[in-house]
Amino acid sequence: MSMNKTMGWLLAELQVPMPEGCDSEQTIHDLCLDSRAVQAGDVFMALSGFKVHGMDYAYQAERAGAIAVLTEPVKADRAAQVGRQKPLGIPVIEVPDLSAQLGPLACAFYDHPSAHLQVIAVTGTNGKTSTAWLLMHALEQLGQKTGYLGTLGAGDMDQLQALPNTTPSALAIQQQLAQMRQRGCQQVCVEVSSHALTQDRFSGTQVAAALFTNLSRDHLDYHKTMKAYAAAKRKLFTDFAPEVSIINADDEVGLGWLQQDLATANTRSYGLGQNGLDYQATDIHLEPAGLAFALQHGGQSVQFTTELLGEFNVQNVLAVIATLHHQGHDLAALVPVVAALQPVPGRMNRIDNPSNGSTLVVDYAHTPDALEQVLKALRAHTQGQLWCVFGCGGNRDKGKRAMMGAIAEQWADKVVLTDDNPRFESSAQIIADIEFGMKTKPHVISNRQQAIAHAIDQSEAGDIVLLAGKGHESTQEINGKLIPFNDMQVIKQLMQVAV
Numbered sequence: 001m002s003m004n005k006t007m008g009w010l011l012a013e014l015q016v017p018m019p020e021g022c023d024s025e026q027t028i029h030d031l032c033l034d035s036r037a038v039q040a041g042d043v044f045m046a047l048s049g050f051k052v053h054g055m056d057y058a059y060q061a062e063r064a065g066a067i068a069v070l071t072e073p074v075k076a077d078r079a080a081q082v083g084r085q086k087p088l089g090i091p092v093i094e095v096p097d098l099s100a101q102l103g104p105l106a107c108a109f110y111d112h113p114s115a116h117l118q119v120i121a122v123t124g125t126n127g128k129t130s131t132a133w134l135l136m137h138a139l140e141q142l143g144q145k146t147g148y149l150g151t152l153g154a155g156d157m158d159q160l161q162a163l164p165n166t167t168p169s170a171l172a173i174q175q176q177l178a179q180m181r182q183r184g185c186q187q188v189c190v191e192v193s194s195h196a197l198t199q200d201r202f203s204g205t206q207v208a209a210a211l212f213t214n215l216s217r218d219h220l221d222y223h224k225t226m227k228a229y230a231a232a233k234r235k236l237f238t239d240f241a242p243e244v245s246i247i248n249a250d251d252e253v254g255l256g257w258l259q260q261d262l263a264t265a266n267t268r269s270y271g272l273g274q275n276g277l278d279y280q281a282t283d284i285h286l287e288p289a290g291l292a293f294a295l296q297h298g299g300q301s302v303q304f305t306t307e308l309l310g311e312f313n314v315q316n317v318l319a320v321i322a323t324l325h326h327q328g329h330d331l332a333a334l335v336p337v338v339a340a341l342q343p344v345p346g347r348m349n350r351i352d353n354p355s356n357g358s359t360l361v362v363d364y365a366h367t368p369d370a371l372e373q374v375l376k377a378l379r380a381h382t383q384g385q386l387w388c389v390f391g392c393g394g395n396r397d398k399g400k401r402a403m404m405g406a407i408a409e410q411w412a413d414k415v416v417l418t419d420d421n422p423r424f425e426s427s428a429q430i431i432a433d434i435e436f437g438m439k440t441k442p443h444v445i446s447n448r449q450q451a452i453a454h455a456i457d458q459s460e461a462g463d464i465v466l467l468a469g470k471g472h473e474s475t476q477e478i479n480g481k482l483i484p485f486n487d488m489q490v491i492k493q494l495m496q497v498a499v
Contacts (some may be wrong), residue, residue: 003028003178005109007068010043013108014070014095022091031109033169040065045171047099048074053081055092060091072098095294103203106174113177114206117147118187119363120204120323123197123236124213124248126370131213131316132189133344138320139187141337143327143402147180149173150191152345152472156183162474167193170201194232202240209326210242210320214251216369237262244268246322248315249277268326270318272311279322281314295321295331296399302331304338309348309361310377316339338383346471348374348437351491357461358384364471366393368403371468375411384462388412389455390469391448392434394425400431415442420453420469421477448476448485453494467491478492 010023011017018024029041035057038044046054046069058069068091074081095101107114122132139146140157149168153160154176160269168176172194180188187208196202215230223300230253235255237245243264248254250271258269270279281293282301290307293314306317320341321334343349349362365374370389379386388408392401407417415438417431427446435442441461445451455465467487470476 001021003109003265007043010070010105010109010455011093013105014098014101016093016095019091019093022068022093028067028109028370031106031171032061032170035060035064036185038064038066039348042066042480045072045098046100047102048072048078050379052079054071056082058088058092058194060393062088066090070091070095071298072096075099100200100203102170103174103200103205105204107204110174111176112204113174113181114182114204117185118208118327119175119177120149120187120189120209120211121129121192121202121207121236121242122189122213123192123194123233124211124251125212125216125367126373127312127316127319128191128193129346129364130313130344131211131319132191133347134316134320134341135323136189137341138334138337139189141340143326144186145181145184147176147185147188148190149176149180149188154179156180156185159309167195167199170203173201173205183353185421194229197235198232201365201375202236207236207240207242209244209246209323210236210240211323212237212245212247212251212254213315213319214248215253216367221360226452238449242266244323244326245318246270248325249274251316268322270315270322272314279318279325281318284311286311286377288402291317297325297331300331302335304335306341307489308341308343309350309381310374311380312373312377313348319417344472344485346473348377349488351488351495353456353495355457356459357464358456358459358463360456360459360465360467360491362491363469364473365390365468366470368400368407371404372411374405374466375407376469378464378466379411382462382464384460384464385413386411387414387416387455387459387463387465388469389416389451389465391418391419391420391422391427392430392469393421394423394430396423398433398483401433405434405442409440409442410439416446416451416455417442417444419446419448419476419478421473422479424479449490449494452487452490456491457492 005028007026028043032038032042033045038061044066055071068092122128132150136146136148147156153162155161245267248267250273268278272281273275280296284296285292292305295302345362351360363374365371419427459465470487474486475482
C-alpha cells in the first residue's frame with residue numbers, strides 16, 4: 001500500500017537524525033509491525049511488547065524484504081529482548097517511545113484519512129458493536145457509503161473482513177481508514193476499546209462524533225480498577241475534540257460525565273430513565289415482533305418501531321437517532337430507517353424452531369452485565385420457559401464466572417452449562433467455577449454442539465433458548481487450536497436433522 005513516502009520523510013516526521021548507510025530517497029512500500037507480514041520495501045516497526053520485543057524478529061523481517069527497522073528500548077513491565085542471532089544488513093534506527101508516536105505517524109503516512117471521512121467513534125463495555133453496526137446500516141439506507149471497523153472486522157454492509165485482533169494496531173486502524181477512503185466511503189463507524197485508548201492506538205484520528213454506551217465490569221485483568229477503566233474510555237471525549245459527544249445518561253458513569261466537565265454545548269444526552277434529556281424514549285413496548293417507543297426531543301414526540309429484541313436496544317437506537325439528527329436528518333425521516341434496522345451478526349439473532357414452536361436466540365453476551373441484560377430482555381418476550389446455555393472463556397477474568405452462574409440461575413428457568421472457548425484451561429474447572437455461584441445443580445453438557453442439540457430437542461412451544469457467549473465467532477479455541485464453530489450455523493445444521 002505505497003503512499004510514496006521516503007526514508008527521509010519518515011525520519012523527519014519522527015525527528016530522528018538520518019543514520020549512516022541509510023538512503024533518504026528510498027521509497028517505503030508500507031509500515032509493518034508483524035515480521036510474518038513484511039513485504040519487499042517495508043519498514044519493520046520493532047515495538048516493546050508485553051510478550052515479546054519486536055527486535056527478536058528483525059532478522060525474519062529483513063529476510064522478507066524490509067529496508068530498515070525502527071525500534072525502541074524495552075519499556076518497564078514489558079518483555080525483555082532475547083537478542084538477535086545474526087547481524088542485520090539493513091539500518092536499525094532507535095526511536096524513543098516509538099509506540100506512543102505510532103498513531104500520529106500512521107495518520108501522516110496514510111495521508112490523514114480521518115480528515116477526509118466522518119469518523120463516528122463508539123466506546124463502552126456493551127453496545128459498542130450493535131451501535132456501530134446499526135449506525136452503518138442506517139447511514140447506508142440514507143445513501144451514505146459507510147465503512148465499519150471493530151469486533152466484527154473491517155469493511156461495509158456487503159463485505160466484512162475479519163481482523164486478527166479485536167483492537168487493531170495504530171497502523172492497522174489508519175491503514176483500514178485509508179482503504180475505506182479509497183473505496184469511496186463518506187463515513188466510518190469505529191468501535192474504540194479501552195485498550196486502544198490506553199495504548200494510544202487511536203491517536204491522531206479526527207473524530208466527528210464520539211458515542212458512549214455504558215460501563216460495566218470487563219477487562220479488569222488489564223485495567224485493574226473500574227476507575228482506571230472509566231478514565232480510559234473518557235479519553236475519547238477529552239483528548240480527541242469530537243464535534244459532538246453523545247452520552248448515555250442512564251449509565252452512572254455517563255451521567256457523572258454529563259454533570260461534570262463534559263457538559264458542553266457540543267454534548268447530547270440520551271436515555272430512558274429521566275426527563276430533561278436531549279433524546280428520551282418513553283412509552284416503551286416489548287412485543288413478539290420487536291420494540292416500539294416514543295422519542296421525546298425538543299418538545300416533539302415521534303413514534304418509532306424496530307424488529308430488534310430487548311429494551312437495551314432502545315438505547316442503541318437512541319444513540320443512532322441522536323447521531324443522525326445531529327448530522328441534519330429530520331426525525332420523521334428516520335422512522336422508516338429505524339424500522340428497517342437488522343441486528344448485528346451474533347447479537348440477539350433469532351431462529352424459530354418449526355419442529356416445536358420454540359425460539360433460539362444467539363448472543364455474544366460474555367460479561368455478567370451483558371448476560372443479565374440479555375436474559376432480562378428475553379424474559380419480557382418469553383411466553384413459556386427461558387433457557388440459558390452458556391460457558392465462560394478460559395485464561396480470562398475468573399472473577400466473573402460465579403457471578404454469571406448466579407445471574408443465569410436468577411433469570412432463566414433452565415440453565416445448561418457448556419464450553420465457551422476453554423483455551424488452555426480445563427473445561428471441568430471453568431464449569432465448576434461457574435457452578436460455585438449457583439444454589440441449584442445445573443445441567444452440564446461440556447460439548448457445545450451436544451448442549452445446543454439438547455436445548456433444541458427439549459425446549460417446547462413458547463420457550464426461548466438463549467445461547468450466550470460466542471455470538472458471531474466462527475471458531476472455538478481449545479488447547480491452542482481454533483476449531484471451526486459458529487453457533488448460528490450449528491443450530492441450522494441441527495435443525496435440518498431435527499425437523
